[in-house]
Each structure stands twice: as C-alpha cells, then as structure tokens.
Amino acid sequence: MNLKAYYEKLKGSAMACIGFILSPLSWWNDLYVNIPIAYFCAWVFSLFYPDLFMHAFVVSYLATNVLGFVLLHKGIRKTLSKDDSQKVRYGWKDFLKDLAISLLYTFLIVILVKLNVILPFQEYKAIMK
Known part of the structure; x- marks a missing residue:
C-alpha cells in the first residue's frame, strides 16, 4: 500500500471515529458530547438573543x-478498498434516513427544554437564589 492510500484510510478512520462520537449511535454520546456542544452554542446565542x-x-x-x-458514512467509505467503496454509496435516501433519526432524538430534547429541565446558565442562577 502506498503512502497516499494509507493516509486516505487514516483520514477516513479519523472521520468515522469523530462521526461515531457525534452520532446518536452510542448511549453516552448525548450526555457527554452532543448536549454539551448544543448547550454551549445555545448559551452563547442566548447571551445576545x-x-x-x-x-x-x-x-x-x-x-x-x-x-x-x-x-x-463518509469516513467508512474512505477506509474501504476502491471496489468496496463503489458499492457503498451515501446518497439522499441515506441522508434523509439519518435526518429522520436525528429529528426523533431532537424531539426528545425539545421536550426536555419545554419542561425546563434544560435552561440557560443565567436562568439556573436565578433559580438557585
């Protein structure tokens, strides 16, 4: 295997690992990764709006x-051989399926926000006083 092909497989492996960490495929990902990232982004946004x-x-x-x-999906495809990579496509149908799964998880998050389980930092401080 030449160096360029090895580098592409390594890059694909890194993409797949990051993708797995961000995807809702593991039980711990929401608690330790996605919710904190989303919370931080929303908190920064809530400082202005x-x-x-x-x-x-x-x-x-x-x-x-x-x-x-x-x-x-993209990372796994990069790690496969050229023949196998041609068999594994990531098209609109796959994207829409992933979006639908993500929307289900997002619906659960909306419920938590509506029930005031998840609030901006400022509002937690007000509750604690």
Missing part, C-alpha cells in the same frame, strides 16, 4: 447528530 435559547439548542443538537452520521 435570550428568547431564542431553545431554537439555538435544537438547531445545534440536530446539527451535531446529522454531522455525526455524515462523517461516519
């Missing part, structure tokens, strides 16, 4: 899930 915390949280959470699926 406080009323849009939930919207920013939902969009950020959905984006991390979809990005995870896309990186996982």
